[in-house]
Structures are given as C-alpha cells and as structure tokens.
Amino acid sequence: MRTNPITSIPCYVAAIVLTVSVFCRIPKAFSQAKSAAVSVNFDKDGHRVTRFSTVGDAIDAHDGEIALFNGTYYLYGTSYDCGFARGDKKAPFCGFKSYSSTDMVNWTDRGFLFDAQTPVWQTRCNGNTYGCFRPHVIFNERTKLYVLWINVYDNVSGYRVFTAKQPAGPFTEVAEPKLAVNSNMPAAGLNNGDHDTFVDDDGTAYLAYTDWRTKGSIIVEKLSADYLTGTGEYVGGITKGSTEAPGMFKRNGIYYIVYSDPNCGYCSGTGASYRMAKAPLGPWGESKKISDNSCGGQPSFVSTIKLGAGTVYLFGSDLWNHAAKNEAPANYYWAPLAFNDDGSIKPMTCEQAFKISPSNNKATPGKAAGLSYRLHGDIARNIQRRQSFKTAKSGMLTDISLTIFKNGYPDAGLQIDLYKADLTGAPIGKAVYSQTLTADAIGWAAKNIIIHPKVAVTGGSRYCIVLQSATATGVYGMAYNDDVKTTAGVESYSSNGGNSFSVEPNRVLKFAVMIK
The missing domain is CATH 2.115.10.20 (Glycosyl hydrolase domain; family 43)
Known part of the structure; x- marks a missing residue:
C-alpha cells in the first residue's frame, strides 16, 4: 500500500536502521555517527527529514x-x-x-x-x-x-x-x-x-x-x-x-x-x-x-x-x-x-x-548518508502492520525498541505481539509475548518505547512483531523506510484486521532488538 490515507502523517526522519542486530543500549544504538556531520533537510527523493535526538x-x-x-x-x-x-x-x-x-x-x-x-x-x-x-x-x-x-x-x-x-x-x-x-x-x-x-x-x-x-x-x-x-x-x-x-x-x-x-x-x-x-x-x-x-x-x-x-x-x-x-x-x-x-x-x-x-x-x-525514514500513522481498527527479523545470536531476547507515536486521541491502546515467523515473515502459532500500551503511554512525537519480552531465542531464528489497535478514534504510527535492500526481514500490511497481509517490498520499520 503505497498511497497514504488521510490519517497518514507526511513527514520524514533520518536514523540508523537496526532491524537485525544485537545492540548494547538504546541510546548508543540510535545515535548518529559523529564523523558524518552533515545536517540533512530532505532525502534523495525530496521528502522531508525529521531529526532524531541521540537516544532515537x-x-x-x-x-x-x-x-x-x-x-x-x-x-x-x-x-x-x-x-x-x-x-x-x-x-x-x-x-x-x-x-x-x-x-x-x-x-x-x-x-x-x-x-x-x-x-x-x-x-x-x-x-x-x-x-x-x-x-x-x-x-x-x-x-x-x-x-x-x-x-x-x-x-x-x-x-x-x-x-x-x-x-x-x-x-x-x-x-x-x-x-x-x-x-x-x-x-x-x-x-x-x-x-x-x-x-x-x-x-x-x-x-x-x-x-x-x-x-x-x-x-x-x-x-x-x-x-x-x-x-x-x-x-x-x-x-x-x-x-x-x-x-x-x-x-x-x-x-x-x-x-x-x-x-x-x-x-x-x-x-x-x-x-x-x-x-x-x-x-x-x-x-x-x-x-x-x-x-x-x-x-x-x-x-x-x-x-x-x-x-x-x-x-x-x-x-x-x-x-x-x-x-x-x-x-x-x-x-x-x-x-x-x-x-x-x-x-x-x-x-x-x-x-x-x-x-x-x-x-x-x-x-x-544512511537511511531516511518517514513517519506514517494508520494503525487503527482493521489496519495492522508487522515486521519480521532474524536473530543474530542465541540468548535471551530482553528488549525490543519501537519508534512509536500517536495522532489524534486514540480510545484504545496499541497491542504489540511477538511471534515466531516463517520465511515470508508470517506468524507461526500463538504469540510468545504480548503487551498492550495504553494511549497515555504513547506521545504525539515519535519516541523509542521499549518492551521486555524476555524470550529465549536461537541464533538464525525468525520472529515477527505485529502492531494493532481497536481504537475507533485517532491512529498510531511508526517510522519506516522504503529503500532498504536487505533480506533481514519482511514488512507487511493488513487492512482487514489481520486476515491477510500484503508484503511491501524494500520497506522496513524502525526498531531494534537486544539479545543477551
């Protein structure tokens, strides 16, 4: 789905994509490289770039x-x-x-x-x-x-x-x-x-x-x-x-x-x-x-x-x-x-x-330099988004950081589910972790929110994050990029309450995982 609905927020951000890696702490993971001291206004396609702080x-x-x-x-x-x-x-x-x-x-x-x-x-x-x-x-x-x-x-x-x-x-x-x-x-x-x-x-x-x-x-x-x-x-x-x-x-x-x-x-x-x-x-x-x-x-x-x-x-x-x-x-x-x-x-x-x-x-x-991300808000009612990733090593998946915001006044929380996934990024079986963030816990400006699955994982395994909400007013959104040439994970979109998903090629949501 390349066309943005009315609830979309047409703004753009520059950050470091961390979709498949192990990182030490969120603040360091999302800070931009000091050697590349170039202040960016627009990406290569002319989209506006929103700047992140050193904590993402x-x-x-x-x-x-x-x-x-x-x-x-x-x-x-x-x-x-x-x-x-x-x-x-x-x-x-x-x-x-x-x-x-x-x-x-x-x-x-x-x-x-x-x-x-x-x-x-x-x-x-x-x-x-x-x-x-x-x-x-x-x-x-x-x-x-x-x-x-x-x-x-x-x-x-x-x-x-x-x-x-x-x-x-x-x-x-x-x-x-x-x-x-x-x-x-x-x-x-x-x-x-x-x-x-x-x-x-x-x-x-x-x-x-x-x-x-x-x-x-x-x-x-x-x-x-x-x-x-x-x-x-x-x-x-x-x-x-x-x-x-x-x-x-x-x-x-x-x-x-x-x-x-x-x-x-x-x-x-x-x-x-x-x-x-x-x-x-x-x-x-x-x-x-x-x-x-x-x-x-x-x-x-x-x-x-x-x-x-x-x-x-x-x-x-x-x-x-x-x-x-x-x-x-x-x-x-x-x-x-x-x-x-x-x-x-x-x-x-x-x-x-x-x-x-x-x-x-x-x-x-x-x-x-690097990737420029857009902020897009459409998660509500029947619209869901999911992002798959492959674990870099075996250990305990302790944290997942998601760059989330809200637009309007949602009357329900944002549900985040973690599943094992197949090669297409589709969930397998029941969720291994689930958490619902209240609307009050999410700001109007995009910020990193960390959840703590504490799930044991094996290196090379595939998982997917599913984002959904029953809100009838307002929307939730995340940062994404449409120019990612990687096989690390698959981003997909559903407009029918999760009954079916469509893969959006080269798109990735902005998130990070920590495995200890």
Whole structure:
C-alpha cells in the first residue's frame, strides 16, 4: 500500500536502521555517527527529514531558533508531545524544550527550559488560550545571564522574560516587560506576536516583533541594558502588514530583517522576504523576496554562527504538518544564506543537506548518508502492520525498541505481539509475548518505547512483531523506510484486521532488538 490515507502523517526522519542486530543500549544504538556531520533537510527523493535526538526520539522543539554559546549549538522550541492543539480548549500546554549539539547533527535532549506543568502556566498557555510560542535566548555579557523571551497572549506586552545561568536553564521568570507598541491595549488580546532577539556588536540588544494591531507589521525596539524590557526607542511600520516572524542579524555593517511574507500561521510554503538598513532603528529599505515557499515551510529564524575566521547566517524555517492542530511531527529546514557582493541576499536554493566546518566556518552542500525514514500513522481498527527479523545470536531476547507515536486521541491502546515467523515473515502459532500500551503511554512525537519480552531465542531464528489497535478514534504510527535492500526481514500490511497481509517490498520499520 503505497498511497497514504488521510490519517497518514507526511513527514520524514533520518536514523540508523537496526532491524537485525544485537545492540548494547538504546541510546548508543540510535545515535548518529559523529564523523558524518552533515545536517540533512530532505532525502534523495525530496521528502522531508525529521531529526532524531541521540537516544532515537524525534526532536520536539518547534517555532524557535538555533543559538551558539561557548562552541555548542542549542536548539530551542515549543514542545507538542503532550498533545497541545490549537483551538482545543482541553489540550494541555507542553512547555519549551532545548537540545544541544556540537555539529548540528547529533542532538542531546536537554529537557524543558522551566516547569510549564504548573496551574499558572497551563492557564496562560493551554488550548483555552492563543498558546505560548517562539523561545529565543541571548547572553548578556554584563550580567552573565542567559535571557529567554517567549511570546504569550495573556498580558499587554505579548511577552514574558526569564533568566538563567546556563543556556539550557532552568530559567526563572522576571518582571513582565514593557514595550512601546500597544502598551495601552487590553491584556489577553492579539497585541504583539512572533519575535526575535538580536545583540549588536557593542552589546546593545534589540527586539524585532510583530504588531498584530496593524495586521502584521514589523517593529524593532531597543532593549534595556539587562535585556529584560524595552526602552521605548523603536521604529515601527518596517513592513506594511501581512508579515510576521522576523529574524534580525548584522553582516558587514548592514542590518537585515528576514520575515514571513505573507503571514500565515502554521502554513507550509509561505514566502520569505527581507529588508536592509544601516542602523537597527532604520531607516529600512525596500522589501526583497528570497523565496516563494521557504523550502516548504514558514520562516522561523536567522542565526549568526561565528566560528573560525568567518560567520555563517543560518536560515531556519518550520516545515509544518499541513496546519495540523498538533504539530509534533513538524520538521525543519536549516541552511546558510548566501550573499551577493553588494550585500543583498541571494535567492534560496533549498539545499538537501549542508555541512559547516568549524575549522574554516565554510558552509558547503552535503549529501545525506544512511537511511531516511518517514513517519506514517494508520494503525487503527482493521489496519495492522508487522515486521519480521532474524536473530543474530542465541540468548535471551530482553528488549525490543519501537519508534512509536500517536495522532489524534486514540480510545484504545496499541497491542504489540511477538511471534515466531516463517520465511515470508508470517506468524507461526500463538504469540510468545504480548503487551498492550495504553494511549497515555504513547506521545504525539515519535519516541523509542521499549518492551521486555524476555524470550529465549536461537541464533538464525525468525520472529515477527505485529502492531494493532481497536481504537475507533485517532491512529498510531511508526517510522519506516522504503529503500532498504536487505533480506533481514519482511514488512507487511493488513487492512482487514489481520486476515491477510500484503508484503511491501524494500520497506522496513524502525526498531531494534537486544539479545543477551
């Protein structure tokens, strides 16, 4: 079955296939090779690639930025794994996460920036509100504190501010900031939106933000010396409206703002434009477009990456999940901007992959290595999937790791059965192990879940994993790849409740086994 049903989630991931091997521990098994420091956006067929953390979970940090502190990259973003959904009044707020990396390939989950599960933060940010988004972090050299700005909609300014001693926090909230624009408007309304924080060479910081009262024009306001609030010095109307998500940076004495043009929340494929100025508060020049679709996403940030003898200006866009209410499966496009001799930005070319060399800081096109996986959700009611494998040695099959997610609100659990299998991958006899995971035990973002069969196996024997659910609402899904040239196992699909299965050639589900 090559056509994806409506319940399919069309996003893609890059990981190491481990369908037949013995591995030491899950974290090492799913980490990507550090020698292949190529950051991949799309596979060879142009499908979106979702990045995994070093333990094999899909990265769950969206609409934020990448920042470089002390030689380490930090990815900040909004989490959707707990089930946050726009417009769903019962949906919880998940919080903000960070990941760290030394090469923008191997990302370590650093956890949440602060505890967002408290009643206060749920009231401010859950599905009964407009939500809370876009974490941006800058370092204040004078105070030696990292300063976090997030976009909220429960106060007048539209933002809340935090400080921490470390880039990944924990962050502590400080006083509500005051900004010049919309300061007399009522609280809990659409005042100010998507923003970016920018620190100039002299240590002066600025906030570039979206003014919703003018239907999406861009503002730049100078921040206080501690970066915790506005100063009232600003320039408004940099754009004329219908824009959002500014990313501000400086190159060779010229200031730039790149923004979504037009504004279109959670849309896939919105344009990206920019303006230039000789000073942060302008005057700002005319709009110039560099992409009609932001490589399939919506502009999110431009990060200034200073390494070696040069600087790279990394453009990021969120590859949204087709405006789904929950964006846990959303992906990312990251690649350096290119410039003409006069300082203008060249049109974006949407690189499949790229590599930044710390030694000379050159950004060069790269090539995806290994397999790229898609996330597909369709396991429900009559639809089942199974994957066979051959044991590498005799011993005790202690663990099976499966990369699983849910979409929607399943009203039944996910049943996992392990059978002995024949050469076609079909089950033989009764299940040797069975476990049902509750819906609450499975997140909206794809993560490794480990079951413990503790079944004695003989080397070279064949087994198969069967995944099924009786849910009448929502679906479960797994990562898979369709370009596997191996005889290690067979993946097959049933649409009639398991009465018959169809083999899907070259397809493999993402899983791993441990035999001791």
